[in-house]
Amino acid sequence: MTVSNSRGPLVYACSGCSSVAQLANQLALRLQTAGVAEMSCIAGVGGDVAPLVKQARSGRPILALDGCQLQCVRNCLARHDVTPTWHELLTDYGIRKKYRQPWSEEAAERIFPVLVDRLQGSAA
Template identity: 65%
Template sequence: MTKILADKPLVYACSGCSNVAQLANDVALTLDRTGVMQMSCIAGVGGNIKSIVKLAKSGRPILALDGCKLNCVKQSLALQQITPTWHIELTQLGYKKQEQVDCDLADSYRLLQYIYQTTLHTSLSKLN
C-alpha cells in the first residue's frame, strides 16, 4: 500500500435496499473514487475476513456511514471491537428512509457537503 493511500481515512457504508442505504454507499464510492478516502468492505469486517479486519484495525481514521437507525455499519465494526472516528446516520440528518425509491443528486451533494464540513476538515488538515 502506498504511503499516500495509507494516510487516507477509511470509509465504510451501508449498502442495503433503501434509498438512504444506497445514498450512503454512493457517497462512500464518491469519497473513494475522488481520492479523499479509501472505501473498504463492511461485509468483510462483519464476515471476519482477516485482511479486511486488519485494514480496519490499522489505526487509520474511520468514517462509518449508516442509512438508518439499525446502524449495521457501526454494529459490524463493533463486532471487531472497532469504534469509528466518525459515525453518521442519515435518518438523523433528516433523510427519510424509503424502499424502492432512489436518492437524487441533490441528496448526495448535501451529504458530501456535510461530511466535508464535519469530518474531513479535521483529517485533511493532518494530511497536509
C-alpha cells in the same frame, strides 16, 4: 487532502436495500473518487474476512456511513472492537428511509461537502 497513502481515512458504508442505504454507498464512492477517503468493505468486516478485519483494526481514521437507525456499519465494526472516528447516520440529515425507491441526488449534493469538510479537518 488527497488520500495517496495507506494512512488516510477509511470509509465504510451501508449498502442495503433502502434509499438511505444506497445513498450511503454512493457517498462513500464519491469520497473515494475525490481522493478524500479510501472505501473498504463492511460486509467483509462483518463476515470476519481476515485481511479486511485487519485493515479496519489498523488504527486509520474511519468514517462509518449508516443509512438508518439499524446502524449496520457501526455494529459490524463493533464486532471487532473498532470504534469509528466519525459516525454519520443519514436519517439525522432529515432524509427518510424508503424502500424500492432510488436515493436522492439532492441529498447527495447536500451531504457530500459536509463529509469532505469533516474528513479534511482531520488532516492536521
